[in-house]
Amino acid sequence: MEGPRVRVRYAPSPTGRLHVGGVRTALFNWLFARKHGGVFILRIEDTDLERSTEESVEQLKRSMRWIGLDWDEGPDIGGPHAPYRQTERLELYRSAARRLLESGTAYYDFATPEELTEFRRRARAEGRPPIYTGGPYRDMDPEEALRRVRMGEPHTVRFKTPREGRTVFEDIIRGPVGFDNATIEDFVLMKSTGTPTYNFAAAVDDAEMEITHVIRGDDHISNTPRQILIHRALGHELPAFAHVPQVLGPDRKKLSKRHGAASVEDFAEQGILPEALFNYLALLGAGYAADEEIFTPEELARRFRLEKVSGNPAVFDEQKLLAINAVYIRRKSPEELAMLAAPMLSERGVAEAGELERDMPRLVRIMALLRERLQRTTDIPEAVGYFYGGKLDYDQEQFEKQFGKEFVRENLPELYERLKALPEWTADAIEECVRGLAAEKEKGARHLIHPLRFATTGRTVSAGLFETMELIGRERCLLRIADVLERL
Numbered sequence: 463m464e465g466p467r468v469r470v471r472y473a474p475s476p477t478g479r480l481h482v483g484g485v486r487t488a489l490f491n492w493l494f495a496r497k498h499g500g501v502f503i504l505r506i507e508d509t510d511l512e513r514s515t516e517e518s519v520e521q522l523k524r525s526m527r528w529i530g531l532d533w534d535e536g537p538d539i540g541g542p543h544a545p546y547r548q549t550e551r552l553e554l555y556r557s558a559a560r561r562l563l564e565s566g567t568a569y570y571d572f573a574t575p576e577e578l579t580e581f582r583r584r585a586r587a588e589g590r591p592p593i594y595t596g597g598p599y600r601d602m603d604p605e606e607a608l609r610r611v612r613m614g615e616p617h618t619v620r621f622k623t624p625r626e627g628r629t630v631f632e633d634i635i636r637g638p639v640g641f642d643n644a645t646i647e648d649f650v651l652m653k654s655t656g657t658p659t660y661n662f663a664a665a666v667d668d669a670e671m672e673i674t675h676v677i678r679g680d681d682h683i684s685n686t687p688r689q690i691l692i693h694r695a696l697g698h699e700l701p702a703f704a705h706v707p708q709v710l711g712p713d714r715k716k717l718s719k720r721h722g723a724a725s726v727e728d729f730a731e732q733g734i735l736p737e738a739l740f741n742y743l744a745l746l747g748a749g750y751a752a753d754e755e756i757f758t759p760e761e762l763a764r765r766f767r768l769e770k771v772s773g774n775p776a777v778f779d780e781q782k783l784l785a786i787n788a789v790y791i792r793r794k795s796p797e798e799l800a801m802l803a804a805p806m807l808s809e810r811g812v813a814e815a816g817e818l819e820r821d822m823p824r825l826v827r828i829m830a831l832l833r834e835r836l837q838r839t840t841d842i843p844e845a846v847g848y849f850y851g852g853k854l855d856y857d858q859e860q861f862e863k864q865f866g867k868e869f870v871r872e873n874l875p876e877l878y879e880r881l882k883a884l885p886e887w888t889a890d891a892i893e894e895c896v897r898g899l900a901a902e903k904e905k906g907a908r909h910l911i912h913p914l915r916f917a918t919t920g921r922t923v924s925a926g927l928f929e930t931m932e933l934i935g936r937e938r939c940l941l942r943i944a945d946v947l948e949r950l
């Protein structure tokens with residue numbers, strides 16, 4: 463007999479850009495759901511009213527859609543457990559808190575901030591762990607506590623943590639994990655503001671949304687025993703838990719902006735294609751066989767095994783990401799790359815939008831020539847620049863190196879005239895002209911090819927020179943060679 467249909471959730475707090483570690487966790491949830499024909503839910507945990515912003519909610523959704531993560535239930539889509547933002551579910555948490563109060567597994571706590579500070583100070587002074595257990599309020603007469611609440615006395619609702627035994631769970635990635643209950647304080651369920659704490663809202667929502675597997679970052683391990691206690695007190699069936707290790711930079715510290723990029727938007731801004739980032743993050747620490755590195759999302763889902771995810775932190779390898787990105791760039795058609803390139807070239811002032819629009823077939827041919835040489839899409843303006851514009855700014859040291867030889871100075875004017883006289887401007891015709899002159903002078907063609915490349919592109923390295931010159935065009939090439947001749 464089959465178990466319940468797999469239901470997983472990604473539940474971020476909208477307090478900033480979507481971090482790579484977070485999106486990898488979302489990816490693992492998505493892959494697990496797709497592998498098992500299950501449901502992937504996006505839930506916005508926005509009860510931190512001071513830090514959560516609407517801008518971050520929109521940014522988060524944009525980042526997820528950009529990388530290719532579609533959700534089956536959640537904001538903008540709805541579903542049988544709507545709404546999917548915690549600030550719109552407050553009555554659900556208040557109702558659950560009332561149930562716990564009525565059952566005696568929670569209590570009203572009237573401790574002031576000053577009382578709590580004094581309690582912790584005294585515990586440390588006496589060498590005891592500062593684990594708050596409710597003081598006089600834990601076992602206060604319920605009628606008296608209710609009277610004080612009705613009088614408007616500030617209060618929180620705390621869970622009455624068992625003081626004996628252990629709370630143990632089997633982590634799919636890490637194996638058995640246990641906590642002594644004596645190390646868990648009577649934690650707050652509802653704040654004095656009437657809003658739920660993270661642990662309470664998450665547990666209530668996971669049960670109400672029928673989540674079967676909680677797959678999240680390992681920074682949540684210490685939250686899990688609290689959520690298990692809440693589930694049990696409310697009579698819920700427990701979900702399975704899997705805690706994914708964090709993503710580290712090469713220095714083995716948490717990946718951050720100082721490593722170059724840390725959020726999905728950072729990588730997008732730095733020329734990484736969404737399918738490349740998806741592919742790389744899905745592989746990162748996931749225990750796939752190392753026979754291949756390039757997979758479609760469907761292939762990744764089919765091969766994904768949650769129990770194979772490494773329990774050790776994953777080290778982010780930018781060079782591997784760039785290698786994967788280069789593969790995805792090469793897989794794009796020249797037409798796709800041209801459509802990607804045109805607005806970039808216009809924005810950077812490489813070429814005017816009108817010129818690009820009028821001669822899109824030429825840009826398509828340029829991208830076909832260059833796509834093997836690109837690692838990032840942001841390389842495009844620099845790589846394509848010399849195909850547009852007029853005269854070039856030459857590096858003076860390299861200029862003297864390329865044109866300082868007597869053979870070049872003597873023969874570049876004749877090469878210019880022969881190129882100018884070509885009946886057709888094609889790669890084959892240009893090559894025949896260059897090699898023909900070199901042969902007549904009994905010199906290797908490289909003696910003309912290298913300075914000609916520098917004259918027409920301003921670079922010492924490029925794609926095939928003759929194809930490049932054909933695409934630069936007769937007028938531009940002759941203008942640049944003439945400019946060089948004037949400087950000699």
